[in-house]
Amino acid sequence: AQSxxxxxxxxSVSEGTPVLLRCNYSSSYSPSLFWYVQHPNKGLQLxxxxxxxxxxxxGINGFEAEFxxxxxxxxxxxxxxxxxxxxxYFCVVSDRRGSSASKIIFGSGTRLxxxx
Amino acid sequence: xxxxxxxxxxxxxxxxxxxxxSCSPISGHRSVSWYQQTPGQGLQFLFxxxxxxxxxxxxxxxxxxxxxxxxxxxxxxxxxxxxxxSALYLCASSTVIAGGYNEQxxxxxxxxxxx
Numbered sequence: 001a002q003s004x005x006x007x008x009x010x011x012s013v014s015e016g017t018p019v020l021l022r023c024n025y026s027s028s029y030s031p032s033l034f035w036y037v038q039h040p041n042k043g044l045q046l047x048x049x050x051x052x053x054x055x056x057x058x059g060i061n062g063f064e065a066e067f068x069x070x071x072x073x074x075x076x077x078x079x080x081x082x083x084x085x086x087x088x089y090f091c092v093v094s095d096r097r098g099s100s101a102s103k104i105i106f107g108s109g110t111r112l113x114x115x116x
Numbered sequence: 117x118x119x120x121x122x123x124x125x126x127x128x129x130x131x132x133x134x135x136x137x138s139c140s141p142i143s144g145h146r147s148v149s150w151y152q153q154t155p156g157q158g159l160q161f162l163f164x165x166x167x168x169x170x171x172x173x174x175x176x177x178x179x180x181x182x183x184x185x186x187x188x189x190x191x192x193x194x195x196x197x198x199x200x201x202s203a204l205y206l207c208a209s210s211t212v213i214a215g216g217y218n219e220q221x222x223x224x225x226x227x228x229x230x231x
Contacts, residue, residue, distance in 0.1 A: 034219060043120070043206060043222035090159065103172055104149070104220075106159040 023091030120223035141209030
């Protein structure tokens with residue numbers, strides 16, 4: 001069975017400081033992991049994805065995430081927050097069983113606020 | 117390439133009515149998934165269609181149904197609407213890779229309000 005847990009429902013940081021959004025996953029099979037961002041009244045946009053290549057994944061807008069199998073984590077980071085980063089972030093896991101039964105599970109989301 | 121389009125963007129219905137939402141995927145994408153997003157339940161997977169067949173289904177009652185056409189366009193239908201069906205309905209399309217899901221591209225959503 002798969003599951004994904006976003007450990008913080010809300011994170012607030014000052015502009016120019018680092019961002020850390022935490023995500024833990026559980027998967028019986030080799031997972032694919034994704035981070036999506038949703039700005040208000042918009043659809044979701046892919047930030048980055050991990051699919052078994054390099055464990056450190058770089059995405060758009062300066063975000064990156066590291067896949068740590070031993071910790072079953074896929075935390076999202078950014079060195080310096082910008083006001084435009086304020087949004088809802090979703091961690092997503094899907095297994096790669098190679099069958100039509102593969103499912104995709106969304107985390108509950110983390111709302112990121114940026115203080116001026 | 118045009119993105120995923122959803123129509124209508126906003127919809128107001130009353131309890132007991134039925135509604136049909138439409139999604140046009142990115143050209144070449146054969147997988148279309150539907151999600152319901154509410155403040156209380158977050159993002160929940162409804163179902164996924166691939167090559168006109170439902171490939172995966174979430175835990176929603178039978179009032180929620182969908183279909184996919186030969187051009188990959190998809191519709192979802194909700195019958196006998198309830199107040200709790202008020203939500204943002206998101207459609208996402210993707211290419212299909214061996215062994216699981218590829219990244220999904222989301223449309224802007226249809227905001228359904230049930231009165």
